[in-house]
Amino acid sequence: MTTPATRLLIHGASGRMGHTLLRLCRDEPAPGCTVVAAVSRRVAQRVVDGVPQFSAHEIAGVPPFDVAIDFSLPAGLETVATLCAARSAGLVSGTTGLDDAQRQSLEAASRRVPVIWAANFSIGAAVLADLVARAAPALHGWDCDIVEQHHVHKRDAPSGTALSLGKAAESGGAIPRHASLRAGDIVGEHTVQFATAGERIELIHRATSRDVFARGAIAAASRLHGRAPGHYALRDLLFDPA
Numbered sequence: 001m002t003t004p005a006t007r008l009l010i011h012g013a014s015g016r017m018g019h020t021l022l023r024l025c026r027d028e029p030a031p032g033c034t035v036v037a038a039v040s041r042r043v044a045q046r047v048v049d050g051v052p053q054f055s056a057h058e059i060a061g062v063p064p065f066d067v068a069i070d071f072s073l074p075a076g077l078e079t080v081a082t083l084c085a086a087r088s089a090g091l092v093s094g095t096t097g098l099d100d101a102q103r104q105s106l107e108a109a110s111r112r113v114p115v116i117w118a119a120n121f122s123i124g125a126a127v128l129a130d131l132v133a134r135a136a137p138a139l140h141g142w143d144c145d146i147v148e149q150h151h152v153h154k155r156d157a158p159s160g161t162a163l164s165l166g167k168a169a170e171s172g173g174a175i176p177r178h179a180s181l182r183a184g185d186i187v188g189e190h191t192v193q194f195a196t197a198g199e200r201i202e203l204i205h206r207a208t209s210r211d212v213f214a215r216g217a218i219a220a221a222s223r224l225h226g227r228a229p230g231h232y233a234l235r236d237l238l239f240d241p242a
């Protein structure tokens with residue numbers, strides 16, 4: 001059986017993650033995935049590496065696509081979610097710092113098209129959340145602290161990943177506290193520490209390259225294509241052999 005071709009729209013294309021996604025799609029294309037359009041708030045060039053560029057206010061004019069990959073900022077999310085619903089296209093979003101209304105726009109889209117939102121598209125961070133959920137019930141009454149570090153340009157704090165790790169800890173009965181550091185060009189580091197009198201456990205995930213997030217998002221996009229409407233979890237897509 002051949003995998004259907006997946007036409008991708010990259011939303012937030014001029015940003016750090018957008019550049020990483022476009023470079024990976026150009027230099028190590030996933031089988032069957034082609035970028036057909038790139039959207040940023042503003043555009044400087046009409047075509048880059050053969051990919052047509054659109055500004056946010058031109059988004060209605062993008063060519064047909066199967067899945068949008070969105071790493072923009074919260075203000076841009078509703079527009080791309082509405083576009084995906086209108087075009088019957090899937091949505092992969094890694095944009096963090098969403099408010100309730102922006103989360104609701106994802107939920108609304110997921111009633112019409114397949115949607116995945118994840119605070120962290122790396123496999124290592126997904127495994128870390130699983131480890132935290134399993135450790136917390138065994139460490140009842142221990143202090144639980146989540147410390148995250150990112151580059152100085154990151155706007156939201158605590159990071160979306162730290163909040164997801166906090167939910168994993170809470171699911172096991174822990175009461176997590178959060179701390180955030182913004183320094184230099186740190187791609188992303190998350191430490192979950194469980195401590196009690198006389199002993200301490202630290203679980204750490206360090207991302208040293210944005211490529212890990214981009215590869216996870218591209219893999220999720222190709223696996224989301226053709227699915228029924230709904231809100232999918234990263235582990236269901238990445239760890240599903242189908």
Ligand SMILES: NC(=O)c1ccc[n+]([C@@H]2O[C@H](COP(=O)([O-])OP(=O)(O)OC[C@H]3O[C@@H](n4cnc5c(N)ncnc54)[C@H](OP(=O)(O)O)[C@@H]3O)[C@@H](O)[C@H]2O)c1
Pocket residue numbers: 011012013014015016017018039040041042043056071072073074075076077093094095096097118119120121122213
């Ligand atoms: N889930 C994960 O695995 C993961 C990993 C890394 C980062 N992130 C998140 O991904 C997001 C992007 O990160 P980044 O470091 O790439 O940010 P960035 O460098 O600031 O890039 C943001 C991009 O979004 C565009 N944009 C901003 N407002 C927009 C709007 N209203 N409509 C359309 N496009 C808009 C910007 O366009 P202009 O340049 O024209 O302004 C730019 O292309 C952040 O929320 C970050 O926390 C998630």
